[in-house]
Amino acid sequence: xxxxxxxxxxxxxxxxxxxxxxxxxxxxTSFLQKRKxxxxxxxxxxxxxxxLYKQADTGxxxxxxxxxxxxxxxGKNKGxxxxxxxxxxxxxxxxxDALDEDVxxxxxxxxxxxxxxxxxxxxxxxxxKPARIKELGxxxxxxxxxxxxxxxxxxxxxEQRKKLGLAxxxxxxxxxxRTRKQIQWRGNTPLKERVDIKDKTPIKLEQLANLESLKEQxxxxxKLA
Numbered sequence: 001x002x003x004x005x006x007x008x009x010x011x012x013x014x015x016x017x018x019x020x021x022x023x024x025x026x027x028x029t030s031f032l033q034k035r036k037x038x039x040x041x042x043x044x045x046x047x048x049x050x051x052l053y054k055q056a057d058t059g060x061x062x063x064x065x066x067x068x069x070x071x072x073x074x075g076k077n078k079g080x081x082x083x084x085x086x087x088x089x090x091x092x093x094x095x096x097d098a099l100d101e102d103v104x105x106x107x108x109x110x111x112x113x114x115x116x117x118x119x120x121x122x123x124x125x126x127x128x129k130p131a132r133i134k135e136l137g138x139x140x141x142x143x144x145x146x147x148x149x150x151x152x153x154x155x156x157x158x159e160q161r162k163k164l165g166l167a168x169x170x171x172x173x174x175x176x177x178r179t180r181k182q183i184q185w186r187g188n189t190p191l192k193e194r195v196d197i198k199d200k201t202p203i204k205l206e207q208l209a210n211l212e213s214l215k216e217q218x219x220x221x222x223k224l225a
Contacts, residue, residue: 036138045141047134056137059106061087062114063135094121098150103143122147
């Protein structure tokens with residue numbers, strides 16, 4: 001419980017009776033860095049959001065955050081001064097061939113170099129490497145999902161399936177569930193081609209019943225001469 005004096009000093013700045021402006025003991029403004037949330041249609045992000053550097057989830061930062069270190073002076077006053085290095089973030093307009101439009105997004109210098117090495121924004125977002133997906137963040141993950149839903153990328157995926165000899169995926173989840181119920185699989189063989197185990201077992205069920213009946217019968221001791 002807070003004492004009366006501490007509550008009085010906390011709410012002193014909010015009172016209207018004081019003639020002079022007194023500095024408040026707390027801030028009533030909202031947080032500057034808010035948590036970014038994904039829409040319902042976007043699948044969940046496989047990695048955790050950035051709790052320490054929330055700004056990294058609002059753009060393509062490439063896994064970069066604020067670095068801390070020491071500034072060492074070599075003059076007369078030798079010593080170490082604590083300092084920080086902020087990432088080089090800038091607003092950049094990047095063209096997406098799949099979306100057929102320019103995306104105006106915050107990008108770091110490191111992520112921009114990687115995008116140029118990948119020959120475009122689409123190739124950077126569609127990489128399946130775990131390190132790449134982890135450095136995308138929430139904004140990159142949402143942009144990746146939008147790019148994957150375009151007709152150009154869907155046609156590219158269908159061509160890759162044909163080359164690998166894979167079947168086309170169902171158009172909806174209901175269609176996949178319907179086909180799953182029609183063809184029930186256990187291992188690598190369907191249920192229709194499954195072999196009946198009763199005929200293959202060395203001891204049949206009737207023999208097991210006879211053995212159980214013999215066990216239940218009382219045993220007779222040896223007859224004396």
